[in-house]
Amino acid sequence: QKEVEQDPGPLSVPEGAIVSLNCTYSNSAFQYFMWYRQYSRKGPELLMYTYSSGNKEDGRFTAQVDKSSKYISLFIRDSQPSDSATYLCASSRDSWGKLQFGAGTQVVVTP
Amino acid sequence: DAGVTQSPTHLIKTRGQQVTLRCSPKSGHDTVSWYQQALGQGPQFIFQYYEEEERQRGNFPDRFSGHQFPNYSSELNVNALLLGDSALYLCASSLESGSWDTQYFGPGTRLTVL
Numbered sequence: 001q002k003e004v005e006q007d008p009g010p011l012s013v014p015e016g017a018i019v020s021l022n023c024t025y026s027n028s029a030f031q032y033f034m035w036y037r038q039y040s041r042k043g044p045e046l047l048m049y050t051y052s053s054g055n056k057e058d059g060r061f062t063a064q065v066d067k068s069s070k071y072i073s074l075f076i077r078d079s080q081p082s083d084s085a086t087y088l089c090a091s092s093r094d095s096w097g098k099l100q101f102g103a104g105t106q107v108v109v110t111p
Numbered sequence: 112d113a114g115v116t117q118s119p120t121h122l123i124k125t126r127g128q129q130v131t132l133r134c135s136p137k138s139g140h141d142t143v144s145w146y147q148q149a150l151g152q153g154p155q156f157i158f159q160y161y162e163e164e165e166r167q168r169g170n171f172p173d174r175f176s177g178h179q180f181p182n183y184s185s186e187l188n189v190n191a192l193l194l195g196d197s198a199l200y201l202c203a204s205s206l207e208s209g210s211w212d213t214q215y216f217g218p219g220t221r222l223t224v225l
Contacts, residue, residue: 008151032211043115043201043216044154051210088153095210096142097167101153 003027006089006102015111019076023089023102026070030091030100033065035074038086038104047087048074079109113138115204115217123223124192132187132220136204140213142166143185145177146201148219154201160185161207189222197224 006023013019021035032051036044048063050056050072056063064073072089086104116135124130136143142161146154156169160179174190183204189196199221205214 004153006153034211036216041199041219041221043203043218045216046212046214049210049212090153092211096205096207097144097159098156098169099144099146099154099211101155103151103153 001026002102003030003100004089004091004102006105008103008105010106010108012108012110013079015079015081015109017079017109019074019079019083019107019109021074021076021087021089021105021107023072024070025072025091025100027091027093027100028070029093032092032095033063033072034090034092034099035061035063035072036088036090036101038088040085044088076107081109081111083107084109115140115202115215117200117202117217117220119220120218121221121223123225125225126192126194128192128224129188129190130192130222132189132200132202132222134185134187134202134204134217136183136185136202137215140204140206140215141183142205142207143179143183144203144205144214145185145187146203146216147171147196148199148201150198157187192224194224197222 144159145157148154199219
């Protein structure tokens with residue numbers, strides 16, 4: 001079993017809709033949770049970073065972590081065609097070292 | 112600030128050959144991590160270097176080795192290439208004293224093994 005599970009999609013939504021992305025993890029020691037965006041043939045770009053449980057909002061993006069259910073989510077409001085990319089969740093036990101990534105979810109926002 | 116740079120951009124090798132990939136960290140960063148990303152998969156951690164020492168290693172065979180230089184740049188070496196080594200190799204740099212929001216990824220080197 002992978003430590004971080006993520007549905008690969010693709011997930012297709014119309015422009016302006018809310019995009020909802022989810023991951024589950026199995027390692028109770030994970031304390032740090034990230035969401036990255038990766039465009040085709042590019043490196044991942046950090047979108048959201050959360051320590052422990054709770055919600056974090058940044059513009060159109062909201063990240064949620066529920067450690068009791070080992071569930072992490074990313075919501076993108078008012079989605080734009082430029083949001084079309086692969087979204088990767090990642091977790092770590094420490095503030096350094098190994099990041100454990102999910103497989104990534106491909107998102108397509110259609111005009 | 113050029114950010115994290117990697118070279119070469121693309122590379123084609125044949126089975127059994129050896130390859131060296133290079134990474135220059137973002138200005139001011141002292142820690143370098145390497146990841147392997149197979150097509151359609153998330154990145155897999157290979158190892159991390161700090162102060163020219165391998166600080167942590169993922170589940171990769173000894174064919175994968177690395178080095179960090181005094182200027183914090185880094186190399187990833189892969190010996191006896193296998194078809195399954197075909198992937199995007201990502202370098203990430205960060206501050207040892209910082210947290211995950213100081214880590215930046217480079218654009219990657221795409222390795223094809225024939």
